[in-house]
Amino acid sequence: MKSLSQSQLKRLTAVHGWSGTVLGLLLYAVVATGTVAVFAHEIAEWSVGGAKNHAPLAGDLDGKVRPIAERMTKGYLEEIAIWATAKGDLNVFPHAHARNPESGKIENYGTLFRLDGTTGAELARNEGFVFTKPEWFEASALEDFLVDLHVQLYVPRPWGLILTGILGLSMMAAGVTGFLMHRHLIRDLFVAARPGNRLVTARDRHVLAASWGLLFAFLLGFTGSFFSFAATVSLPLISQVAFGGDQKAMRETLYEPAVTPDPRPAALADLDAVIARSTALTGTPVRFLVVDHYGRADARINLWHMPPQGTLAWVRNVFDGTDGRFLGVKPRVGRQPSAGNALYELIWPLHTGDFAGPLSKAVWVGLGAAMCYVILSGMQLWVRRREEAALWRGFGRAVTITAYGLPFAMTAAAYGFFLSLPAADPFYWTPMGFVLGALACIAVGAFAGDGSGLIQRFRRLLGAACIVLPIVRMAMGGLDWADAVAQGQGAVLSFDLMFLVLGVLLFRWATRQPHGRPAGDPLPEPAE
Amino acid sequence: MTERLRRALDARPRLTRWLLAGPGAVAAALLFAMAMPIWLPKGAAGIDNIVFPLILVPLIWAVVFVYACVEESLLRCVAVICGTAAVCGLTAAMAFTGWI
Amino acid sequence: MSILAIVAAVAASTAALAYLALGNAKRRRVFGLPPLERKAWQTWLAISGVLAPAVFLLNSGGGAGFVVWCGAVSVTGWGLAAMTPTKPIVPRRRNGGGTKPDAAQSSGP
Known part of the structure; x- marks a missing residue:
C-alpha cells in the first residue's frame, strides 16, 4: 500500500468513489434488503401469525x-417434494420435468397439494409450473x-440477477480499492471519529466502519455475485x-446421484421410520x-437437514x-x-x-447493518467533498431519502401485506405497499x-410506522x-417487540441532537 | 510496432483503462474460468475442475480489475489482459470443438 | 460447540479488544488523552487474548463457531472503536472502578 504511486492512488480513489456514487444507492x-432477508423465514x-405446527415433517x-x-398418475411420480410452509402447513408436490414454453427451460411441472400440517386435510391444490407461482x-x-x-x-x-451480481462485484471492488487506498489500516483500527462536523469526521466514520467490515464486505460481495452469476452466466x-x-x-x-434404473413396481419404505433414522444420524x-x-424398485428418499451443531453446511x-x-x-x-x-457448501x-x-443470523444482521453504514457514510463523504455544487447537494438529498425511504418502504410493504390479508391479494398489495411507501418518502424528501x-x-x-405495525397486524386478525x-410463537412476539423498540428508539433519535452526524444524517446546509 | 502501439495507448490513457477494467476484465475473467476445466485436476469426485472456476469467477474478475487499475504501463496491461484472454479463449474454443 | 461457548469466546475477544482500544496510542493522541505507558508484551498478550478464543473455536468444532466469531468480532470491534472516549471513561479509569483490564494500570504515575 505504501508502494503505490500517486497516479495509482488517484486512479483507485476515482474508481472507489465513482463506483460507490454510481452504484451506491442500488448497493x-x-x-x-439482504440484512432483513437474513431473518426471512422468521419474518x-x-x-x-406463527406456525400452527413447528415440525410437520416429524409427525x-x-x-x-x-x-x-397412490392416486397420482405415474408421470408425476418422478419426484415428490415435501416441505413445510411458514404457517406449519405441508406442501406435497408430485411432479415431472417439462419444458416451460414461457421460459423455454426445463422446470418442475406437477400438482401441488397444500395440507394441514397436523391433520393432513387438503387445504389447496394447484397444477402447473408451480415454482413460477409464489x-x-x-x-x-x-x-x-x-x-x-x-x-x-x-x-x-x-x-435482475445480473444487476445484483454487478453490485456484488462493485462491493468487492470497493473493498479492495478501499483497502489499497488506506495506508494505516491497522494503526487507525481504534481511532473513533474525531468530534465535530468536519470533513475529517465524516471520513473517520466511513474508514473506521469500512476497516472493521472489510473482510465481510468482500466475502458477502463475492458470495452474492457468485449466486447471481453462477446459473445465469458462469455455469x-x-x-x-x-x-x-x-x-x-x-x-x-x-447434482444427480448415480442410480441404476429399475422400473419394477415396489412399495415405498415407511417414510416416518426413514425420517426418524435420518434425524438420529444427523442430529x-x-x-x-x-x-x-x-412406487419403483429404484426409489430413493432424500432428506435435507439443517447443519449439525458446530458445522456450516x-x-x-x-x-x-x-x-x-x-x-x-x-x-x-x-x-x-x-x-x-467443501468450498461449494460454504x-x-x-x-x-x-x-x-x-445467533449466526443476528451476527449477519449486524454485519449487514455495518455494510449499510459504510455505504451511506461513503456516499455522504463523497458529497461533502463537493457540497459547493448544487448537483451534489441534490445527490446528498437523494442519499438521505433513500437511506430512510428504503426501510420505510419495506415497512409499507408489510402494511400492504397485513391490510390486504383479509380481503385482497397480498401478493399484489405487498409490492404495491412498497411502491407507495417509497413514493411517499420521495414526496416528503422533495417537498x-x-x-x-x-x-x-x-x-x-x-418510528411511527414501526410502532403502529404490530397493532395493524393484530387488528387484521393476527395472533x-x-x-x-400460550402457543410458544417466539417469532410473532419478538418481531412485534422489536418493531416497538425500534419505533421508540427512532422517536428518541429524532428529538436528540447528535454530537456528530450518524448514518443517514443530513448534509449540512450550504453556507449562506 | 511495439513503440507505435505504446504511443497509441498513451494517447488515450483513460479510454484504454476504461476498456481494460470494464469489458476487458469481464471477458478475461470469463475466458480464464472457461479454460480452467481443461487444466485443473478433476479431484476425488471428478467435479473440482468445474466447481472451482464456477465459484472463483468473481474473484478472478476482482484480480483482473484491480490489476487494470493499478498497472502503470498501459502496454504491459494490454499485453497481460489481452494475452491471457486470447490464450484462454483459444484453449476453451479448442476444447469446445473437440481438438483437445 | 454450544452457543454459550461461542458467546463466551466473542465476549473474551471483545474484552481484549476493549483493552487494546483503551490503550491505543493514536486513539489517545487524537482525543487529547495522555498516553498509557504499556509494555510491548502487554499489547501482544492482549492481541493473543483477542485471537485465542478463535483458535479454541476453530479447534473444537466444525468451523461454525469460528465463522460466527469472525462476524461478531467485526461488529463488536467496530462498535468499541467507534465509541468516542468521553469524560465518564476517564474518572472511572482513575478510580480503578472500571471493569476493563487496564483500569488499574492506567492510574500509574
Whole structure:
C-alpha cells in the first residue's frame, strides 16, 4: 500500500468513489434488503401469525403423503417434494420435468397439494409450473417480496440477477480499492471519529466502519455475485467447455446421484421410520424431503437437514426407497466428498448466516447493518467533498431519502401485506405497499424542509410506522400476544417487540441532537 | 510496432483503462474460468475442475480489475489482459470443438 | 460447540479488544488523552487474548463457531472503536472502578 504511486492512488480513489456514487444507492438497497432477508423465514412466520405446527415433517408424514402418491398418475411420480410452509402447513408436490414454453427451460411441472400440517386435510391444490407461482407454495407474500427484492431487485430474470451480481462485484471492488487506498489500516483500527462536523469526521466514520467490515464486505460481495452469476452466466459458459453444452451430462455429474434404473413396481419404505433414522444420524431436523421414483424398485428418499451443531453446511442423507437402507450422505455437488464440494457448501452459510440458528443470523444482521453504514457514510463523504455544487447537494438529498425511504418502504410493504390479508391479494398489495411507501418518502424528501428537519421528519415517520405495525397486524386478525405466549410463537412476539423498540428508539433519535452526524444524517446546509 | 502501439495507448490513457477494467476484465475473467476445466485436476469426485472456476469467477474478475487499475504501463496491461484472454479463449474454443 | 461457548469466546475477544482500544496510542493522541505507558508484551498478550478464543473455536468444532466469531468480532470491534472516549471513561479509569483490564494500570504515575 505504501508502494503505490500517486497516479495509482488517484486512479483507485476515482474508481472507489465513482463506483460507490454510481452504484451506491442500488448497493444500499441490495444490502439493506439482504440484512432483513437474513431473518426471512422468521419474518414469514411472524407475518402469518406463527406456525400452527413447528415440525410437520416429524409427525405422521407417511399417512399424509402415501394416499396422495397412490392416486397420482405415474408421470408425476418422478419426484415428490415435501416441505413445510411458514404457517406449519405441508406442501406435497408430485411432479415431472417439462419444458416451460414461457421460459423455454426445463422446470418442475406437477400438482401441488397444500395440507394441514397436523391433520393432513387438503387445504389447496394447484397444477402447473408451480415454482413460477409464489402464491401457490409460499405462505407469506411479505417474505417472498423481501427475498425477491434482495436477490434481483424485483427486476425479471436474468436481468435482475445480473444487476445484483454487478453490485456484488462493485462491493468487492470497493473493498479492495478501499483497502489499497488506506495506508494505516491497522494503526487507525481504534481511532473513533474525531468530534465535530468536519470533513475529517465524516471520513473517520466511513474508514473506521469500512476497516472493521472489510473482510465481510468482500466475502458477502463475492458470495452474492457468485449466486447471481453462477446459473445465469458462469455455469452455462463453463459447461460449454466442460460438457460441450450437454446440460444433462452436466446435471448428472454435478447434482444427480448415480442410480441404476429399475422400473419394477415396489412399495415405498415407511417414510416416518426413514425420517426418524435420518434425524438420529444427523442430529438436526429435516427441512426438505424428496422421494424419487415413488412406487419403483429404484426409489430413493432424500432428506435435507439443517447443519449439525458446530458445522456450516446442510446435510443431504439418501435412503433406499424400498427397504429404507441408509445409502450415505450426498455431497452438494459430485457423488463423493471433494475439495470442490467443501468450498461449494460454504457459500450459502457464509452469505446468509443460516447455520447456527438465531445467533449466526443476528451476527449477519449486524454485519449487514455495518455494510449499510459504510455505504451511506461513503456516499455522504463523497458529497461533502463537493457540497459547493448544487448537483451534489441534490445527490446528498437523494442519499438521505433513500437511506430512510428504503426501510420505510419495506415497512409499507408489510402494511400492504397485513391490510390486504383479509380481503385482497397480498401478493399484489405487498409490492404495491412498497411502491407507495417509497413514493411517499420521495414526496416528503422533495417537498419538506432541508437539512436536519428532513431527517427528523423521516425518523418520526419511520418510528411511527414501526410502532403502529404490530397493532395493524393484530387488528387484521393476527395472533395476539397472549395467544402467542400460550402457543410458544417466539417469532410473532419478538418481531412485534422489536418493531416497538425500534419505533421508540427512532422517536428518541429524532428529538436528540447528535454530537456528530450518524448514518443517514443530513448534509449540512450550504453556507449562506 | 511495439513503440507505435505504446504511443497509441498513451494517447488515450483513460479510454484504454476504461476498456481494460470494464469489458476487458469481464471477458478475461470469463475466458480464464472457461479454460480452467481443461487444466485443473478433476479431484476425488471428478467435479473440482468445474466447481472451482464456477465459484472463483468473481474473484478472478476482482484480480483482473484491480490489476487494470493499478498497472502503470498501459502496454504491459494490454499485453497481460489481452494475452491471457486470447490464450484462454483459444484453449476453451479448442476444447469446445473437440481438438483437445 | 454450544452457543454459550461461542458467546463466551466473542465476549473474551471483545474484552481484549476493549483493552487494546483503551490503550491505543493514536486513539489517545487524537482525543487529547495522555498516553498509557504499556509494555510491548502487554499489547501482544492482549492481541493473543483477542485471537485465542478463535483458535479454541476453530479447534473444537466444525468451523461454525469460528465463522460466527469472525462476524461478531467485526461488529463488536467496530462498535468499541467507534465509541468516542468521553469524560465518564476517564474518572472511572482513575478510580480503578472500571471493569476493563487496564483500569488499574492506567492510574500509574
